[in-house]
Amino acid sequence: MNVPAAEPLFDPEHPLLKDRPRLESLIKKMLSRISSLMGVPSTNPGRGLSGAETAEDVLQQVLLELLQKPADYADNWEGLGMRIARLRAVDAVRRAVKGRQLPAADNDAGNPGPSPEIDVVSLDAEATQPSIEKMQRAGRLSTEMTPEEEYLEAERQEILWDLARDTLDEQDLLIYRSIHHHEMTPPAVARLPGVSVGERQVRNRIAEIERRLVAAAAIDPRFPKRSSGAADEHQGDVS
Amino acid sequence: MTSKPDHVNDAINAYIDYLDGNSEGQTPSLEHLTHDERREVEAVIENLQGGRRFDPTNSAPSVESLLYGTPYYDALVGNRAGASDLASVRACVGELRPWAVDVQIEGLAAYGPSFVLVINGQPMRAQIRRDARNPAGLRSNDLIATASAVYRDHPETVGVALVYPDNHLSSVVIDPFDPEVCIEVPSGEVLGPRSRRPVRPLADAIRGYMNEAFPIFPSIQPAPRAALREDLDPALVQRIARQHMAAVVESGLRARTEAKKVAWGGLAALDVDAVKDLVLAAYRGDVDAVSLKAWLEELAVTRA
Numbered sequence: 340m341n342v343p344a345a346e347p348l349f350d351p352e353h354p355l356l357k358d359r360p361r362l363e364s365l366i367k368k369m370l371s372r373i374s375s376l377m378g379v380p381s382t383n384p385g386r387g388l389s390g391a392e393t394a395e396d397v398l399q400q401v402l403l404e405l406l407q408k409p410a411d412y413a414d415n416w417e418g419l420g421m422r423i424a425r426l427r428a429v430d431a432v433r434r435a436v437k438g439r440q441l442p443a444a445d446n447d448a449g450n451p452g453p454s455p456e457i458d459v460v461s462l463d464a465e466a467t468q469p470s471i472e473k474m475q476r477a478g479r480l481s482t483e484m485t486p487e488e489e490y491l492e493a494e495r496q497e498i499l500w501d502l503a504r505d506t507l508d509e510q511d512l513l514i515y516r517s518i519h520h521h522e523m524t525p526p527a528v529a530r531l532p533g534v535s536v537g538e539r540q541v542r543n544r545i546a547e548i549e550r551r552l553v554a555a556a557a558i559d560p561r562f563p564k565r566s567s568g569a570a571d572e573h574q575g576d577v578s
Numbered sequence: 579m580t581s582k583p584d585h586v587n588d589a590i591n592a593y594i595d596y597l598d599g600n601s602e603g604q605t606p607s608l609e610h611l612t613h614d615e616r617r618e619v620e621a622v623i624e625n626l627q628g629g630r631r632f633d634p635t636n637s638a639p640s641v642e643s644l645l646y647g648t649p650y651y652d653a654l655v656g657n658r659a660g661a662s663d664l665a666s667v668r669a670c671v672g673e674l675r676p677w678a679v680d681v682q683i684e685g686l687a688a689y690g691p692s693f694v695l696v697i698n699g700q701p702m703r704a705q706i707r708r709d710a711r712n713p714a715g716l717r718s719n720d721l722i723a724t725a726s727a728v729y730r731d732h733p734e735t736v737g738v739a740l741v742y743p744d745n746h747l748s749s750v751v752i753d754p755f756d757p758e759v760c761i762e763v764p765s766g767e768v769l770g771p772r773s774r775r776p777v778r779p780l781a782d783a784i785r786g787y788m789n790e791a792f793p794i795f796p797s798i799q800p801a802p803r804a805a806l807r808e809d810l811d812p813a814l815v816q817r818i819a820r821q822h823m824a825a826v827v828e829s830g831l832r833a834r835t836e837a838k839k840v841a842w843g844g845l846a847a848l849d850v851d852a853v854k855d856l857v858l859a860a861y862r863g864d865v866d867a868v869s870l871k872a873w874l875e876e877l878a879v880t881r882a
Contacts, residue, residue: 356650360708362641370639371632399644406650489631497634499625501711519629524598525591545594546587549622556625565624 350410365417368493369424370398376428392431401427415487422486491563496520498562502555507548510534514541515548585611589619597626663691663706670747670780671695677788695739697788703728704739704749704780713748713777716740722771726757737787739780747780751787810861816854823848852877 355362374394392400401424405416413419484492503515513533517523518541523531525545529538536544556562592606608616645651664683671679680696684703695702705728710716725738735754742748750773757771775786823845830842856873859865865873 359641363638363708366641366644367634367636367638368632371634371636374633374636375631395639395644398639402644403648403650406645492628493632493634495625496628496632499629500634516635518594519626520633520635522598522630524600525594542591542594543587546590546622549590549625550586550618553618553621553625557621 353406353408353410355406355416361416365420365490366398366402367497368417368490369401369420370394371493371496372421372424372489373397373401373428376425377432392434394428397427397431398424417490418486420486421489421493425486425489494563495556495565498559499552499556502552502559503548506551506555510536511544511548514544515552518545519549586615586619589615590622593619593623593626597630664693666747667693667695667704667741667780671784674781674785674788676794695784697736697784698792700736700792701732701734702737702739702751702784702787703732703735704741706741706743706747708743710740710742713742713744716742716748716750716777717773719771722752722773723757725752726771729754729757736791737784739783739787741780742777748777749780749783750775750777751783753787753791810858812854812858815857815861816850819853819857820850823850823853848877849880852880 355365377394377397401420404423405420503512507515510533513531514528517528517531518525525541526538528534529536529541534541589606589608589611596604596606608619611619642651664681668681671681674697677697682694682696684692684694692703692705695704707716707721710721715721721740725740728738729735738752739749740752752773756773760769761767762769775783778786826842827846830839830845833839833842856877860870
């Protein structure tokens with residue numbers, strides 16, 4: 340028997356629909372998290388994984404899922420949004436790399452080790468193909484942070500970026516963005532158009548920039564203080 | 579910024595190398611640092627780790643584009659330029675005397691809601707710019723350039739107010755020429771979009787612009803005619819008429835333009851008494867406009 344699909348829940352009183360600045364702020368942070376997990380350039384969220392969704396596709400999916408929750412579903416919609424974003428981004432990567440797993444390899448002790456993946460190498464230098472293994476190695480899948488802490492960390496990075504734009508000249512801003520956010524190495528940054536200093540100076544500059552931003556953030560009332568061991572809060576069932 | 583390397587800089591760079599996978603998996607040691615140095619490096623490391631998880635330099639798509647075609651889009655449209663925005667704008671421009679202002683919701687763009695302010699029948703447009711970083715950001719060239727599209731799509735618009743959503747609705751008004759590229763005189767420099775007006779609360783910004791673009795001049799009350807009659811001295815009128823006619827004739831005789839020389843110089847032949855009588859009659863209201871015109875023509879013919 341065919342069961343008709345349930346109509347998506349639509350609550351015009353949804354707190355996120357009624358507070359547009361809050362919704363836009365959350366969307367920006369969720370996109371940032373999704374782009375990071377999917378390994379697509381954050382400056383171009385329209386890019387996606389080979390044969391799979393783009394970061395924007397996943398963001399749309401996450402947003403709809405969030406808005407379909409009843410208005411009283413969560414106390415902390417920001418935390419819930421970050422959690423759904425994380426799960427759906429990982430799902431997207433899993434779907435994209437499905438079928439690339441090789442048979443499990445045995446290690447020296449005879450125990451089955453993690454399955455190596457077939458890597459897809461793009462001729463497009465901008466496209467980085469993620470894998471679950473790479474994501475784990477980079478610590479991106481770390482669950483040390485609760486979703487609420489992830490949201491606060493995204494907030495911190497936005498404030499740091501604001502401070503950087505206010506205080507740095509064009510070249511230092513490029514150095515900061517390339518190393519701090521785009522994970523480029525100092526030698527690679529020294530070769531960028533718009534950077535007129537060598538690797539050694541790039542290293543000195545990024546260290547000084549980071550120190551200056553730490554000092555500026557310490558006296559910025561908007562910058563959320565870091566605390567360890569934040570308590571988990573109920574986020575509803577999301578799987 | 580100093581470029582002198584020190585322990586803290588070295589530790590920061592060692593951690594960046596570690597994140598890049600260039601340190602054989604070993605977490606850099608901070609043991610050699612003092613307590614304060616270690617705290618500073620740890621703060622930088624936390625920022626670096628966070629920066630690899632989140633990139634705020636991205637550009638998120640608009641909420642409308644993400645929700646288009648869903649019931650949520652309609653809810654969003656229902657919320658657009660909602661009652662609170664409308665009430666805020668109305669409250670700010672409500673006391674814009676002597677102008678009468680009617681505020682209407684126009685729509686919603688990616689940057690925020692927009693309104694039409696009909697001021698004494700003149701349509702001005704106000705855009706709440708949530709994409710501005712702060713009130714001063716309203717004067718950025720990028721934002722000013724967007725007003726060009728408003729003038730293109732709505733040529734009847736007399737001004738575009740860019741509004742920052744703070745308590746005072748800080749605003750800057752852009753006129754039709756501000757967003758356009760122009761050549762500055764006398765420097766000859768090519769100028770891009772620019773703002774010539776300061777950022778002010780919405781009502782003050784609109785008041786300043788309207789005073790500039792559509793000034794309302796105060797009416798002048800004429801002196802009581804009876805008082806004029808008593809004070810007017812025919813001999814004085816005659817003297818003034820003679821002085822002015824002499825000045826005009828002198829200018830005419832010096833003129834290089836032949837027509838001017840003939841017309842102005844020819845006034846020398848005019849009878850000063852006749853001019854005095856005309857002025858007195860006009861001043862006292864003894865002649866109407868038609869009679870006055872006929873009198874003037876008669877004077878001109880007489881002179882000729």
